[in-house]
Amino acid sequence: MRMLKFLRKKIGIIGAGNMGSALAQRLRLEYRIFIFDKDKSKLQQLKGVNVAQSGSDLIKNADVAILAVKPTDFRDLLLEIKKAVRAxxxxxxxxxxxxxYIEKIVPEARVIRVMPNIASRIGKGISCICQGSSSNRKDLKIANKLFKFLGKTFIFEEKMMDAVxxxxGSGPGFWAARLENMPKDKWQEFSVKIFIPEFTKAAQGAGFSSEQAFELATLTTxxxxxxxxxxxxxxxxxKDMVASKGGTTEAGLKVLASGGTLEEAVLAAKKRSEELSKEG
Incomplete structure (x- = not known):
């Protein structure tokens, strides 16, 4: 009976890029998945999912909708689905x-924000979750349950998301930069003895407690x-996959390339994240 209840739960995903498709493939075994992307070619490789005809159509049919589009496309998407949201x-x-920002454009929605990292695509990732003012504890639990399919989840206040x-988010790129010219048989030893301790200190410098910093640094590595x-x-x-042009990882990598410390790189990435964030 419990399994039937899960199977009836309909999860919608708008955006079939790297993270959207990874979510679809991992969630489809336990939920009914509806997915939409304007680029139909991205949907051809997905199996066991239902393809929606539009973003609004998906919102109407789904119990929960995951918005997995690029930030540059986000405002247009919110305006498109606004009338269909209905709480x-x-x-x-x-x-x-x-x-x-989302709540201002779509005031009827209950909003949760999640920051998954690249390893989420193989089920070994970190997803950091925060609650919007319009959502409740039950919504937070739903998001937490969904993103556990991608790896480990953490719940933070939104003020910590730039540090996250x-x-x-940027940590895999920093790890890669530190050992890209190192023999592969040295990677693990370097990670344990040098990178994780340094990265833990850097995470503390970004605002995390010592316990949080160690866990985030270790799991990211x-x-x-x-x-x-x-x-x-x-x-x-x-490194190339994580570092987008003008993004947070690129900002930190520039610091490392000029001889800066990992702590300085993390702070540079945090500052860039703050600059890129859209204020609500």
């Missing part, structure tokens, strides 16, 4: 988009290592 739970994974971005192994890619390739 639905919206979970945004768009980097830098604050809950207040600079640590678990092992997630990055696992990603290179599962995808058979080099640290250079991982």
């Amino acid at each position: 639905k739970l919206l979970i945004s994974i768009a980097a830098g988009i604050k809950t207040g 971005t600079s640590v678990s 092992w997630g990055a290592l696992a990603t290179t192994e599962v995808w058979h890619i080099t640290p250079q390739q991982l």
Whole structure:
């Protein structure tokens, strides 16, 4: 009976990019998945999901909607689905988009914000979750349950999300930069003895407690290592995947390239995240 209840739960995902498609494939075993993307070619490789005809159509059919589009496309999407929302739970994974920004455009929505990192795509990631003023504890539990399919989840206040971005979001890129010219048989030893202690200190400098900093640093590091192994890619390739032009990771990598410390790189990434964030 419980399984039937789960199967009836309809999860909508708007955006079939890297994270949206990873969510669809991991959630489809336990939920009915509806997905929409303007680029139909992105939907062809997805199996066991229902394709919606539009964003509004998806919102009408889903119990919960995950918004997985690029920040540059976000405002247009919110305006498109605004009339269809009707007090639905919206979970945004768009980097830098604050809950207040969404609530201002779609005041009827209950909003949760999630920051998953790249290792979430292989189920070894970190997803940091925060609650908007329009959502409740039950909504937070739903988001927490969904994103556990991608790895470990943490719940923070929204004021910590720029720090989250600079640590678990940009961290895989910093790890890759520190060992891209290192023999592969040295990666694990370097990670344990040097990178994790330094990264823990850097995370504390960004505002996390010592316990939070150690857990985030450790999980981010092992997630990055696992990603290179599962995808058979080099640290250079991982770094290129994480570092978008003008983004937080790029800001931190510039600091490392000029001889700066990991702590300085994390603070640079945090500052860039603050600059990119849309105020509610």
